Amino acid sequence: MDSIGLDELKTLIEINSRINSDYTDIDALLIYILKSAMRLVQCESSSLLLANKGDENLRFAVALGPKGDEAKNIPVGKNSIAGWVAANKHPLILNDVSGDSRFSDQVQNKTGYVSKTMIAVPLCVRNTCIGVIELINKAGGRNFNEHDLEILDMLCNQAAIAYENAASYQSAREKISVLQNNLSVSSEYHPFIAKSPAVLDLIKMIDEIAKTNLSVIITGESGVGKELFAEQIHLKSDRAKKPFIRVNCAALAPTLLESELFGHVKGAFTDAKTEHKGYFETADGGTIFLDEIGEMPLELQAKLLRVIQSKTFQKVGSSGTISVDVRIVAATNRDLEQMMNAQKFRSDLYFRLSGVPINVPPLRERKEDIPALAEFFMKKFSVETKKNFTGFSQPAMDALCSYYWPGNIRELENSVERACVLGRPPLINADDLRINTAATPSAGDVVNDMAAECVGDTGSDRSLKEAMNRFKRAYVLRILEETSWNKTKAGKILGIQRTYVSRLLNELHIRDEI
Template sequence: MDYTILVVEDESVQLESIAGFLSKQGYRVLKSSRPLRALEIAGDEAVDIVLSDFRMPEMSGVELLATMKRRNPGIEVIIMTAYGSVESAIEAMKLGAADYITKPVDLHRLQIMIRNILERKQLISENRLLRTQLSERFGFQGIISQSSTMAQVMNIAGRVASSNATVLVTGETGTGKELIAKAVHFSGSRREQPFIVVNCAALPETLLESELFGHEKGAFTGADRMRRGRFEMAKGGTLFIDEVGEIPLSLQVKLLRVLQEKTYERVGSSTSLVADVRIVAATNRDLESMIREGSFRSDLYYRLNVVSIRIPPLRDRRDDIPPLIDAFIQRFSKENDKQITGISREAMDVLMKYSYPGNIRELENIVQQSVVLSRSSTITRDDLPIRVSEPYPEASGKDEMQGSFTEKVEAFEQAMILGAMKASGNVQTRAAEQLGISERHLRYKLKKYDLK
């Protein structure tokens, strides 16, 4: 990449010497012995760095710096100063100068300084581009949907994105809760700051507190160094607390305090840290039922549920299935270097009728597998997994239809769990994935219904 450097120096010998050296380094060099002329050049040319003397007749280097920065904040300015004016040069840095160098100029040191500034400038540019790409990918425009039910979800999420309100996203596993959380973050005022995820179902209860709040060295056995928690990592940004329903009661109290007081302490410390984060929580559990059972605090629920976004399961928004299939075919064809151009009508009919207990995540898996196994340019019914064509276990018969609503729901749950356990060879991890719930949630249900 070609960079342009503007050298502003009223002493002609110094001006030519520095300009000549920088030209030999491969930079495009512009010269001016007058600050006012330098301002005109900077207005007409795309200048990356200005190398300016501190003391000049028309205006000082500090005045030139201030004017340059006001007109184009992206220009980096290096101040050249005599040894006795170092304090003034440091003051210039406080006003926005990238660096300063004393006279007589050490050309080797100047070369390193310019290289460091340009590398930092390139990194900032790349980060800005990355942020733009992330916003496009994870913003609302990156969510594939055409159903009216998802349009309502997007409407609520779009309105809450610009606020700092705590959001609770609910829905079955695989419906896209994290995608909505990312869209809220990358469409809001905190999008330039971190988006940090903590999955409460994936962590043992003994580690969850340390994962959220961090710990000091020696706080517990094995804590051989200080470690920042997710709240600290997310400073200024968004903390996405996934599977919040899996947090034990003992830790719910501490999370409630953070939400109320906006402060927390690392494990093993008494020093309070400010929780400058936006909270987006998600769960596939029925938190209101958990409150009635005494396993989730009502005060924490109301703190989390300032704005509620419920994502419907894929079976309730079948209009979204065709565009999702098209997007997945395109993505996995590219990843696997295959030329899959579409899907047969028969295969599409099967996928449109399937119940998707694993929701979008399961559809993604089905399409990925089909793309990999397909022998032609079109996915056929034979390329689909066998389970897609089989009916999912349901409660049926006169006996199962008797009883209260709760009893019917529980009978249906038991049938689904038994069916998933049988299909997975009694491997709980696979059964939980098929059911679209966490493994911890599955263990809870197995114990609740005394299923072996």
């Protein structure tokens, strides 16, 4: 066997220095390792495979050379050449690949690229194989030899350590991100401010629910605080130190939602320049909060159901499965039972999600909570506006307690914020609130107005769906008029993102009126 030359040794030292100092991004590190291996051994193509968590299979992390991108999405089983190398922690030199019983022509059949010769070396750290490097087709039609193996083995020893260090660094960054996210959740959180029996009962229910891993669905009008209840389920559970990931299903285009939820591999679609970790993978061990789940497309509902049932999913563009331990908390302001009847929401998904259903009542049905909530928001915005407000005048508090609050707590918060900005200490006055208490309907007025909006001039020959759409359109128009057609402000009151306001206007054919 030829000894390693001085130039080769210098190259190995240079590579070792770079992989242990220049790279903290795992994808960039793996590409550099593989390119370095090809430069040292001189071959046509190469691949770096990593061991899957939870099974004995491997997956392509990087594939370079002709047809490399096509090969990446092909699963690699334990009975393959790479699988044997990983299981036995022993390298192989094969100068007639097709004659080896472990050779699978799956990649060859799919890509058309013919593998003739191969050298495969395990990546091991502390006697654990974390992956395999394969170099394919020695340059010039030559055979691989023991000298190639010695060089590649030295590189792999250093590469495995560098990969573990980069993975540890990335894991630490993710843990810091989780801690920052959870700190943000707890710092943004205002304690359950409740005197009403309905909310006090919900708080007790949350304490019990948090002890379990049951899926939860939270229903209620926009602005009632559904996300706050979801956060508390997480913070009071054993998952509190793990991620709490918020996903607004209405804020993402249907074409992007699957990729955001489950991630994608490089090359999965035109703009997939790098591999992307989705929300479910990020939330592993913690809780994922799917807000506005009623806006999720039916096709994606089926994939979500599979995640709940099997606790596994596939990234977009990949055939490999990823296992996750995630608690799902969903929320909606829509009538999911009505959507099921209209075949717009899967009944099997609904029953899987509604292990424990929670309905948060609107603010007008728990007016006992208004004074304390208003006081909390006043203190918060007094600090932000640097004004020393000490309370509300009696007319102001009377106005708050008599108003209908169609936008619920979110609208109350906005009103108090506006009052703190415009008002003068020490007290917030009724005029500062800018709410039209004269327009607040009685319960009877609300019913009559809704009936009038839904039925219209045509009497009782209007279908339920048609009547509800008519009311929805009228309500959105009213909010737009109250906000001077400011979509951002309207979205806050409606409890939806500004981007969804535009979609809603299209659905309700309001655009021409803007």
